[in-house]
Amino acid sequence: MHTFHPENIELKKYSFLVTGGAGFIGSHIVEYLLNHGAGKVKVLDDLSTGFIENIEAFENYPNFEFIKGDITDYTTCLIATDKIDYVLHQAALGSVPRSIDNPVATNLANVSGFLNVITAAKENKIKRFVYASSSSVYGDSLELPKTEDQIGKPLSPYAVSKLTNEIYADVFYKVYGFEVIGLRYFNIFGPRQSPQGPYAAVIPLFVDYLANGNSPFINGDGEQTRDFTYVENAVQANIKALFTSNKNALNKVYNIAVGDRISINELFNTIKDLLDSKINPTYRSKRDGDIHDSLADISLAHQMIEYNPKVKLKDGLKITVEWFKKYHLTKEHVGIASK
Numbered sequence: 082m083h084t085f086h087p088e089n090i091e092l093k094k095y096s097f098l099v100t101g102g103a104g105f106i107g108s109h110i111v112e113y114l115l116n117h118g119a120g121k122v123k124v125l126d127d128l129s130t131g132f133i134e135n136i137e138a139f140e141n142y143p144n145f146e147f148i149k150g151d152i153t154d155y156t157t158c159l160i161a162t163d164k165i166d167y168v169l170h171q172a173a174l175g176s177v178p179r180s181i182d183n184p185v186a187t188n189l190a191n192v193s194g195f196l197n198v199i200t201a202a203k204e205n206k207i208k209r210f211v212y213a214s215s216s217s218v219y220g221d222s223l224e225l226p227k228t229e230d231q232i233g234k235p236l237s238p239y240a241v242s243k244l245t246n247e248i249y250a251d252v253f254y255k256v257y258g259f260e261v262i263g264l265r266y267f268n269i270f271g272p273r274q275s276p277q278g279p280y281a282a283v284i285p286l287f288v289d290y291l292a293n294g295n296s297p298f299i300n301g302d303g304e305q306t307r308d309f310t311y312v313e314n315a316v317q318a319n320i321k322a323l324f325t326s327n328k329n330a331l332n333k334v335y336n337i338a339v340g341d342r343i344s345i346n347e348l349f350n351t352i353k354d355l356l357d358s359k360i361n362p363t364y365r366s367k368r369d370g371d372i373h374d375s376l377a378d379i380s381l382a383h384q385m386i387e388y389n390p391k392v393k394l395k396d397g398l399k400i401t402v403e404w405f406k407k408y409h410l411t412k413e414h415v416g417i418a419s420k
């Protein structure tokens with residue numbers, strides 16, 4: 082289901098590289114590109130946090146190619162960006178707590194890996210490079226809603242890594258004239274987001290726990306708020322950033338969210354209702370590196386790249402819960418269930 086498509090874009094003329102394309106957001110971008118007739122779609126992914134099952138269905142497309150490889154290897158990045166028009170860089174080690182547990186691994190994938198991909202893309206004369214940044218760069222700033230030019234100090238190694246990406250992208254634009262756009266995602270959710278492991282995101286985790294009759298943890302009192310964003314809105318932002326003809330939109334970073342927030346307690350209750358569950362959450366202490374409130378001002382993305390998020394939280398949650406019931410909780414979707 083894609084509720085948008087810019088009419089004037091002929092995807093069949095172009096080849097695309099999606100790094101991290103076997104992951105949650107990346108696989109939705111790949112699906113969009115293939116469904117809209119892209120000339121060629123390559124995925125570069127080391128499957129460290131992604132799943133082969135997320136891209137299995139795409140193997141039937143003759144114009145799809147999967148390279149299992151690591152972005153921390155520069156030669157791999159050069160090969161992957163060869164004969165590519167556009168790069169959508171999604172590969173990274175996500176999660177604030179993972180970065181606190183292992184800052185070296187986060188830096189290697191998110192900073193060295195990023196530098197490898199952007200350098201290889203520049204060497205191979207890619208037309209435009211759109212990359213995933215994160216709302217974590219707002220750090221200790223208390224300003225609400227978050228506007229792009231008002232960031233605070235990072236609160237985690239993950240935030241440092243994403244802020245470093247933005248600084249490198251800016252330098253590549255200024256030094257090499259390389260076309261870059263960064264997207265600061267705010268808590269993206271949807272089908273294929275993994276509920277597994279200690280670094281799972283909150284929505285798949287709540288769905289998984291409740292559907293299996295378990296009580297999920299809530300860190301802190303649950304009154305912290307987030308601007309949860311359905312994945313299709315993030316896909317839209319990537320496509321619009323890639324193809325905007327507005328040259329003033331280049332070398333900027335944009336908040337990619339809905340511009341609405343909900344507390345973790347309200348989120349829990351909504352998912353509980355959707356699953357018809359009677360289970361209550363278990364509260365535990367607040368997590369290091371977490372900000373209390375997050376809400377995006379999305380007017381810059383609207384103005385510069387015509388970003389217009391169509392799917393609101395409740396509708397996105399319904400689709401997500403249905404997907405989990407169908408593919409994950411029935412264990413048919415072995416990729417998610419087995420890793």
Ligand SMILES: NC(=O)c1ccc[n+]([C@@H]2O[C@H](COP(=O)([O-])OP(=O)(O)OC[C@H]3O[C@@H](n4cnc5c(N)ncnc54)[C@H](O)[C@@H]3O)[C@@H](O)[C@H]2O)c1
Nearest residue numbers: 101103104105106127128129130131151152172173213269
């Ligand atoms: N999901 C969110 O809410 C959110 C919020 C802010 C930013 N982001 C960013 O969006 C991007 C995609 O996130 P996601 O939620 O889809 O996560 P994900 O873990 O599902 O996807 C990341 C993909 O990158 C791959 N990868 C990791 N390290 C790699 C390496 N060294 N070489 C090659 N591939 C590698 C993983 O295998 C995985 O498939 C990431 O850059 C993440 O930091 C996500």
